[in-house]
Amino acid sequence: MGAVLGRKVISSTSATKFGSAVRSASSMQKEKMDVARAQKKAAAIRQKMLDLEEKFQAELSDMEFRFDTELEELTSISVKPKSSDITLELFGLIWLPYRVEADDTLTPDWVLEK
Secondary structure, three states, X not given: OHHHHOOOOOOHHHHHHHHHHHHHHHHHHHHHHHHHHHHHHHHHHHHHHHHHXXXXXXXXXXXXXXXXXXXXXXXXXXXXXXXXXXXXXXXXXXXXXXXXXOOOOEEXXXXXXX
């Protein structure tokens, strides 16, 4: 700055300092531009996400309306089984003895009395 304002004659030291200051200012300007570019990109991505969320919600509500079971018309169908379609896998017989008491009530005879 002294060389520009006229205090000193331009020396190699002042020229080096001036070049360094110009590079530093240029670097700071580039970083500011990078930050501004990144902020614009982030805002665009946020907007895209909001648009996608809005589209998703619209499609979701449309699907909920299309698959609403209360709006579905139900019809009754009778299906009569054929005897050839019925198979007996397991058959058993169980016997549970009851005792008739004096007052004509039934008491299970398999219950152990204590």
